[in-house]
Amino acid sequence: MSRDELTKIILPEDKLPKFWYNVQADMPTPLAPGLNPVTKQPLGPADLAPIFANELIAQEVSTERYIEIPKEVHEEYKKWRPSPLFRAHGLEKALDTPCRIYYKYEGVSPVGSHKLNSAIPQVFFNKIQGIKRISTETGAGQWGTALSLACKMYDIEAMVYMVRVSYNQKPYRRIFMEMYGATCVPSPSPLTESGRKALAENPDTPGTLGLAISEAVEDAIGREDTKYSLGSVLNHVCMHQSIIGQEVKLQMEMVDDYPDVVIGCCGGGSNFAGIAFPFIPDKLKGKKVRLLGVEPAACPSLTRGVFAYDLGDVAGFTPLLKMYTLGHNFVPPGIHAGGLRYHGESPLVSQLYHDGLIEARALMQNDCFSAAQLFAQTEGIIPAPESSHAIRAAIDEAIQGKEEGVARSIVFNLSGHGHLDLAAYDNYLSGKTEDIEFPEEALKESLKTLPQV
Amino acid sequence: MSRDELTKIILPEDKLPKFWYNVQADMPTPLAPGLNPVTKQPLGPADLAPIFANELIAQEVSTERYIEIPKEVHEEYKKWRPSPLFRAHGLEKALDTPCRIYYKYEGVSPVGSHKLNSAIPQVFFNKIQGIKRISTETGAGQWGTALSLACKMYDIEAMVYMVRVSYNQKPYRRIFMEMYGATCVPSPSPLTESGRKALAENPDTPGTLGLAISEAVEDAIGREDTKYSLGSVLNHVCMHQSIIGQEVKLQMEMVDDYPDVVIGCCGGGSNFAGIAFPFIPDKLKGKKVRLLGVEPAACPSLTRGVFAYDLGDVAGFTPLLKMYTLGHNFVPPGIHAGGLRYHGESPLVSQLYHDGLIEARALMQNDCFSAAQLFAQTEGIIPAPESSHAIRAAIDEAIQGKEEGVARSIVFNLSGHGHLDLAAYDNYLSGKTEDIEFPEEALKESLKTLPQV
Numbered sequence: 001m002s003r004d005e006l007t008k009i010i011l012p013e014d015k016l017p018k019f020w021y022n023v024q025a026d027m028p029t030p031l032a033p034g035l036n037p038v039t040k041q042p043l044g045p046a047d048l049a050p051i052f053a054n055e056l057i058a059q060e061v062s063t064e065r066y067i068e069i070p071k072e073v074h075e076e077y078k079k080w081r082p083s084p085l086f087r088a089h090g091l092e093k094a095l096d097t098p099c100r101i102y103y104k105y106e107g108v109s110p111v112g113s114h115k116l117n118s119a120i121p122q123v124f125f126n127k128i129q130g131i132k133r134i135s136t137e138t139g140a141g142q143w144g145t146a147l148s149l150a151c152k153m154y155d156i157e158a159m160v161y162m163v164r165v166s167y168n169q170k171p172y173r174r175i176f177m178e179m180y181g182a183t184c185v186p187s188p189s190p191l192t193e194s195g196r197k198a199l200a201e202n203p204d205t206p207g208t209l210g211l212a213i214s215e216a217v218e219d220a221i222g223r224e225d226t227k228y229s230l231g232s233v234l235n236h237v238c239m240h241q242s243i244i245g246q247e248v249k250l251q252m253e254m255v256d257d258y259p260d261v262v263i264g265c266c267g268g269g270s271n272f273a274g275i276a277f278p279f280i281p282d283k284l285k286g287k288k289v290r291l292l293g294v295e296p297a298a299c300p301s302l303t304r305g306v307f308a309y310d311l312g313d314v315a316g317f318t319p320l321l322k323m324y325t326l327g328h329n330f331v332p333p334g335i336h337a338g339g340l341r342y343h344g345e346s347p348l349v350s351q352l353y354h355d356g357l358i359e360a361r362a363l364m365q366n367d368c369f370s371a372a373q374l375f376a377q378t379e380g381i382i383p384a385p386e387s388s389h390a391i392r393a394a395i396d397e398a399i400q401g402k403e404e405g406v407a408r409s410i411v412f413n414l415s416g417h418g419h420l421d422l423a424a425y426d427n428y429l430s431g432k433t434e435d436i437e438f439p440e441e442a443l444k445e446s447l448k449t450l451p452q453v
Numbered sequence: 454m455s456r457d458e459l460t461k462i463i464l465p466e467d468k469l470p471k472f473w474y475n476v477q478a479d480m481p482t483p484l485a486p487g488l489n490p491v492t493k494q495p496l497g498p499a500d501l502a503p504i505f506a507n508e509l510i511a512q513e514v515s516t517e518r519y520i521e522i523p524k525e526v527h528e529e530y531k532k533w534r535p536s537p538l539f540r541a542h543g544l545e546k547a548l549d550t551p552c553r554i555y556y557k558y559e560g561v562s563p564v565g566s567h568k569l570n571s572a573i574p575q576v577f578f579n580k581i582q583g584i585k586r587i588s589t590e591t592g593a594g595q596w597g598t599a600l601s602l603a604c605k606m607y608d609i610e611a612m613v614y615m616v617r618v619s620y621n622q623k624p625y626r627r628i629f630m631e632m633y634g635a636t637c638v639p640s641p642s643p644l645t646e647s648g649r650k651a652l653a654e655n656p657d658t659p660g661t662l663g664l665a666i667s668e669a670v671e672d673a674i675g676r677e678d679t680k681y682s683l684g685s686v687l688n689h690v691c692m693h694q695s696i697i698g699q700e701v702k703l704q705m706e707m708v709d710d711y712p713d714v715v716i717g718c719c720g721g722g723s724n725f726a727g728i729a730f731p732f733i734p735d736k737l738k739g740k741k742v743r744l745l746g747v748e749p750a751a752c753p754s755l756t757r758g759v760f761a762y763d764l765g766d767v768a769g770f771t772p773l774l775k776m777y778t779l780g781h782n783f784v785p786p787g788i789h790a791g792g793l794r795y796h797g798e799s800p801l802v803s804q805l806y807h808d809g810l811i812e813a814r815a816l817m818q819n820d821c822f823s824a825a826q827l828f829a830q831t832e833g834i835i836p837a838p839e840s841s842h843a844i845r846a847a848i849d850e851a852i853q854g855k856e857e858g859v860a861r862s863i864v865f866n867l868s869g870h871g872h873l874d875l876a877a878y879d880n881y882l883s884g885k886t887e888d889i890e891f892p893e894e895a896l897k898e899s900l901k902t903l904p905q906v
Contacts (some may be wrong), residue, residue: 007528010463079460108561149467152830172872175876179830179882181828257607377632380602384633417584419625422629422632429632
């Protein structure tokens with residue numbers, strides 16, 4: 001079949017990549033080291049050992065280009081990987097664009113998102129170290145669901161602190177996690193010192209990812225049997241997600257195409273990193289490929305933040321990381337794309353953005369919802385509100401291509417479905433979704449509290 | 454790779470069957486004709502023309518063994534077909550069974566179930582006849598969602614009457630349909646004579662599929678621009694679903710296996726027919742393959758009904774069909790598997806059951822929910838409550854195989870995911886799901902009202 005006839009591009013199971021790609025091997029500017037939040041000295045493995053499994057700490061600082069995927073993890077990946085790459089014929093037709101639009105659909109994983117790509121190896125490396133219990137945070141619930149399933153696979157107890165606004169908006173997420181035997185509580189919770197402090201200061205707080213991280217880390221530090229697990233931001237998470245972009249490259253080869261622009265939404269950064277980083281080596285060799293991260297206008301760390309050392313959480317348990325940040329005390333408005341409500345951006349994405357290898361764009365919520373609706377009506381799939389940011393950007397690129405008379409090849413990461421976000425779409429369809437004004441004053445105040453390094 | 458190493462068995466896109474299989478060509482006992490509900494005379498095309506598109510009427514009575522899938526429909530199928538056949542390694546391990554368990558996963562369709570297999574051709578054949586609007590009923594919402602998307606694809610207006618108990622249990626389903634631009638109302642509704650009559654008799658009725666069908670048919674009869682569309686029961690619907698079983702046969706060949714038992718849940722029958730009917734020719738040639746339909750104990754048309762002419766709906770708009778039935782006035786208890794709450798069973802399934810080519814089994818709701826939970830925890834996927842009936846039966850077959858020391862090959866139809874049914878699972882997890890006692894008296898009363906033929 002010719003390139004334009006195919007609807008879905010399926011990579012054979014035996015072509016599933018056997019290695020993760022580690023962009024740290026190819027960074028023009030090496031990452032600034034993480035710092036101990038108290039001593040402000042560069043982190044050593046001993047700083048992280050109470051929090052993370054050893055193998056994940058090793059991956060965090062590795063500069064090896066390829067790290068082998070353990071056989072056991074590779075086998076689990078095969079439950080849904082390689083995931084399909086779709087040609088968006090329906091959407092292209094609706095836009096009447098000469099551009100070719102492709103989407104990598106990560107919603108085929110049993111939990112409905114890309115998050116399982118990192119949850120499985122994270123839990124696996126905890127398991128072989130003998131860990132019995134894992135604590136984590138979740139924003140929209142995608143990561144919490146993935147970690148819950150991975151924990152069930154390896155018979156490990158899962159404890160999930162879910163950002164309260166999402167917990168209330170998406171009640172089905174808690175049930176999803178409970179089906180896998182996990183415990184899920186709204187954050188801030190009365191179970192931790194950080195949670196109690198936040199509740200005392202503001203009993204009505206919607207919560208933030210930064211605060212939920214504090215609770216989960218505090219939980220792990222306080223118990224011998226428990227480690228913590230993070231669903232984005234960190235280097236090893238971005239690396240696990242590289243399976244996405246590696247597959248995309250092979251799938252594009254199958255139809256003899258190569259993207260002009262690769263798009264992903266940016267919260268903590270692993271979603272975008274997963275699809276974009278495997279294109280970095282090509283770009284460094286001179287290939288003309290644009291890598292576009294899309295963030296919500298309500299929480300625009302790349303486009304409105306500063307590139308500085310900051311804490312990953314509210315309470316100050318995490319290392320200081322050099323990243324684009326709105327300040328760890330910034331409380332983003334309660335938009336529906338809860339997975340993008342994080343004050344910072346992955347240090348890897350941040351450094352590459354700083355070095356000009358990556359572009360960024362911030363979009364309003366309602367523009368993303370309208371894109372999601374058009375996508376659902378032309379391609380059938382109801383996307384996650386987070387992924388709808390990538391869809392909007394892809395549509396805008398395709399419209400621009402039409403205006404310029406350029407048949408661009410556009411690829412985006414459809415990181416998850418929105419079956420558990422239908423209440424958000426109900427709000428949108430009934431005209432109740434506001435485009436909240438950006439809290440400029442809150443940002444100014446928050447940036448004043450950046451740690452001195 | 455050897456048979457036992459594979460996790461998912463993927464049929465290449467160019468092997469997607471190009472024909473539907475029509476079991477009417479191979480029935481040992483031909484179907485009894487449908488009858489006009491007033492004259493009691495065998496139906497002619499003129500009886501059905503006000504309700505259905507002409508091509509669907511022709512398919513309904515065809516005895517051709519293979520009917521070509523139109524190119525346009527085949528192209529749409531490719532958006533998600535061939536669907537994967539999974540080997541349930543995780544479930545097998547948990548059961549410690551020597552049996553091989555496979556499941557055909559229809560939840561990969563954009564609407565999350567097998568229903569799109571028939572919605573697309575039904576809307577397509579209406580479209581080429583110039584129809585502008587389609588009315589239908591839906592139980593659990595799976596069919597209504599599929600029809601809504603298919604209508605959007607072909608720019609046809611969709612009007613969905615949703616059984617009230619499901620409408621209330623599954624609020625996300627309405628939103629799903631609205632995302633595709635459809636209108637969805639709870640049934641009984643004040644919009645039709647049938648609905649108003651039912652509401653007058655019992656304002657608190659949970660509704661039934663039979664009643665929702667009456668409303669949708671009444672809607673279609675009353676408008677020049679509208680035809681009606683049914684998501685199960687009828688011959689053409691079962692035929693469209695044969696794409697499932699045809700793919701399964703090819704996929705089993707790919708791993709050099711053949712099923713000892715093929716399992717599907719039975720509501721109207723098209724789900725089970727879809728996976729099972731393509732095995733009928735083998736069975737007639739002497740192959741030892743069991744075909745097992747699983748129904749809810751709360752609505753057991755095959756195992757507790759009578760084989761007789763009955764109406765397909767409550768109000769008497771539909772033809773009389775010879776089928777296993779609990780009587781068109783039977784109101785099944787409001788179980789969560791709303792898609793299985795139908796008083797009758799497909800005439801094709803009924804006749805084949807009557808002739809001993811098919812087995813049937815009725816299961817209690819809580820046994821199916823516990824099977825669904827085990828499945829989610831071992832295979833990752835949250836199944837639809839309807840599909841959980843097939844899972845329970847597959848598990849029981851695998852346990853029996855272990856007890857007997859027989860390594861059976863078991864295949865079942867995982868007809869959809871349960872992402873929109875999580876409220877039902879919440880009830881189950883919190884111990885609130887009752888195994889309702891079967892309403893024996895109501896059945897007796899209902900059977901008294903069977904039409905005299």
